[in-house]
Amino acid sequence: MTTKPDTIYFFGTCLVDLMYPQAGVSAMQLIQRAGVKVIFPPAQTCCGQPAWNSGYRDEARSVARAQIALFPKPIPIVIPSGSCAGMMKVHYPELFAGQPDEAQAVDVASRVFELTEFLVDVLQIELQDLGEPVTVAVHTSCSARREMGVADKIESLLGQLSNVQRVEHARKPECCGFGGTFAVKEPEISAAMVLDKVTHIRNTGVDRLISQECGCLMNIGGVMAKQGDAIPHQHIAEFLWERTGGNAV
Numbered sequence: 020m021t022t023k024p025d026t027i028y029f030f031g032t033c034l035v036d037l038m039y040p041q042a043g044v045s046a047m048q049l050i051q052r053a054g055v056k057v058i059f060p061p062a063q064t065c066c067g068q069p070a071w072n073s074g075y076r077d078e079a080r081s082v083a084r085a086q087i088a089l090f091p092k093p094i095p096i097v098i099p100s101g102s103c104a105g106m107m108k109v110h111y112p113e114l115f116a117g118q119p120d121e122a123q124a125v126d127v128a129s130r131v132f133e134l135t136e137f138l139v140d141v142l143q144i145e146l147q148d149l150g151e152p153v154t155v156a157v158h159t160s161c162s163a164r165r166e167m168g169v170a171d172k173i174e175s176l177l178g179q180l181s182n183v184q185r186v187e188h189a190r191k192p193e194c195c196g197f198g199g200t201f202a203v204k205e206p207e208i209s210a211a212m213v214l215d216k217v218t219h220i221r222n223t224g225v226d227r228l229i230s231q232e233c234g235c236l237m238n239i240g241g242v243m244a245k246q247g248d249a250i251p252h253q254h255i256a257e258f259l260w261e262r263t264g265g266n267a268v
Contacts, residue, residue: 021141026056028096032103033065034233042254046099053142060089068106072200087127096130097137101163104133135172135231148180150262154225160232161194190219197238213242228252
């Protein structure tokens with residue numbers, strides 16, 4: 020376990036910035052409530068993953084290089100997304116191999132934590148559930164599950180909430196079909212995957228869908244909305260903040 024730091028950097032991600040700002044705000048509030056100062060470099064943009072996934076290495080490096088420059092202090096970088104965390108932790112060293120700034124990329128990668136991983140393993144956060152009874156289904160992203168290996172952390176956090184009942188669904192470990200540029204390159208396959216996922220989540224009859232990945236929430240929630248019967252969905256950070264007294268419940 021990493022020692023609890025006094026200060027961390029927070030990398031907000033594009034989707035949090037554009038689509039789910041409350042997820043980012045709640046994540047920072049959870050960390051601050053645990054006594055840790057949060058630095059949010061305002062010049063941050065994309066992690067570079069779309070260009071990386073599309074094979075544009077020079078363009079990905081250009082975007083990634085701008086982010087690396089924003090995190091000079093030897094402190095953790097916390098990211099509310101397994102996908103972006105995976106890009107920076109796993110792929111930055113590969114992307115910058117043999118480049119003049121390889122050492123800086125490796126250093127940044129070594130300090131990256133996905134949010135739920137940081138809350139559980141580093142902060143060892145303790146939660147008191149103040150909300151009404153609710154049933155939830157969990158979707159863990161492919162990146163959180165397979166690349167970062169932190170899929171169990173969201174379960175650990177939800178397990179502390181006494182009035183939250185988790186309901187399993189048959190397609191839980193499977194991809195929702197988003198996959199960043201995959202949904203654009205293979206729309207028919209992506210649509211079939213998310214429709215299957217939505218069917219199984221809806222069959223559980225839960226009150227809410229929870230995930231640590233805004234891209235997945237956007238994909239699944241978008242299809243549900245298009246079907247005219249969307250189950251409320253939230254990023255885990257926003258859900259935790261709401262349940263533990265951050266917002267009225």
